[in-house]
Amino acid sequence: MNRLVTAAITASLALSGAAQAEVLTIEGMAPAHSPEFAEIGSLSIERFGGSDGRALAFELEDRLSAVNIHDEPYFVVIGGRSAVQPDATLSGNVTAGVEEYETTAKRRRCVERNDKGKCVTHKNIKVDCLTRIIDYRAQVRATRYSDGRSLYAESFPDKQEQTICFGDDEDFASSESVIRNMVSQTAGAVRNDLAPREYRQDIRILESRKGMSKVEGNFFKAAIRMTKSDPVEACRMWDEAAGNGQVHISLTFNRGLCAEQRGDLETALMLYEEADRLAPGKSEVTQSLRRVSDHRRASEEWELRRSATS
Template identity: 35%
Template sequence: MDKRILAGIGIVALMAGVARAEVLEITGEFAAPNREASLLRSISVDRIAGQDGSALARAIEQALSGTHFDLMGGYTGRDNAEGSLTGGVTTGVDESNFKRKEKRCIEKDSADQKKCIRHAEVELRCRRRLVSVKADLRLVRNRDGRIVYSVTRPVTNDFSWCEGDKTDPEPVEDVIANLVRDLGNSVRADIAPTLSTYRIRVRESDKGMGKDQAKRFKDLVKLTKRDVRGACTGWAALAGEVPNNASITFDLGLCAEQAGNYEKAEQLYRAAQRAGAQEGGEGADRAIRLIAGREDAAIRARRR
């Protein structure tokens, strides 16, 4: 999944710190942040002004390939595509000198060159390079001239190096190419839906449960490793005994989300949040994006 989308919807990733925690794996399609633009069936990437305009146009085309959009080029594309993307790009490279003090080895052992016997603070001559690429883009729906997507987005690469460093700076051309590619991917993230498989951590706190209920709850949490459906059935039964419990309600929200019942998932996440599970808010936001993704997919299917 694209990193911006992960940040935007607040998905809790399976990180090293929670690697042993139980998680539910879920697959779903999230609506594009710009839903109106995502409903276009075909796009022509027209002229993008600027020294790196052609490179950005290619990067956008490559990023959008494999999505639901039909990409059209040339005069035919401009005349027949539902939407036309145009804009401009500016590129800048600024380099400056500066000095930095750093503790370095100034004398090594004559018998063992890997061993330093004297350090001192020395003043180093250094150089800083800031590469910036800024794109101004807009996507027009051709049938009525409506601007359905407009963005101004700068991306930068800031790199410094000093005399004696073992790492050489990356060639400017390569840095610019990477930034242009990032811009192309950001357009895709803005206007194309994202089908993702992700993992959400099960809530494991047994707060508010009796001793026997807490034990059964913990057993169900462990059961998710081999039988998610069985765990969900068990939590549903336990919810009758411990109504409005934050953990049970949240975990049932996960079950509903995994089953594709996003409306129920949103309700359960909201209830879990009210009961004290702060992650319920993220879950509800995620469910809303999934509902929108399903609705947009249905609209596109009807228009085929």
């Protein structure tokens, strides 16, 4: 799958279905994909060559200037000539080629109509078509200003192929709009590579009571109902159940969510690890372990950055 759209698809899948079940809202931070930038406070956008390099440079300047973490600007983006020396410079190249060629393809078409003009016979027949291919490639590099060391170098290839045949009820999308979208996706991917991101996400609790006694199950179900109006009370009830010696994957996982929600990442990680021992490989647990580990790493990098740039 094209890496430019992976993040957007992942976020969409993570949130899908949450509205159909009880959830707890988690706030956290995902780390930058390039931890070297934890110590980079200022950036200068240098020359971007190629047919669409200027467009990517402007898009990167806008995206990186807009990054805020804990209500603080993450980068100082220096544009144009300046007496201020940046910590790092960004440069690169963008090319987008458009190729069209004639071809043929089979399409379902009407081959016979009645006297009222209504189609009575359809057949798959070979028709003339035109195929358009937009081949896009961007390269982005970051260099530390003080010693010229390369901090980041990535390529962002993308391709869109579209075929329109005679009689189709569609037309080519504007090649300019397609390329503009590719440039925007590249800027978004670079932004996620260079800087962390904060998120607010609804995570489904586990509701299965299989294996609980009737009394345990009823108490657990009552806590589930509380998540709609008073999640703090729901978490207190689950802690009470655990304090009374109850052990269950749903209880342990939900207590992990509660700890994560209140920002106690160490306890959340401990509870998710316990849940993983109770139900090895369970996807909800695996995802939560990864999410909390990423949040911890992002927080550590944030503290390192504050120390280095203060």
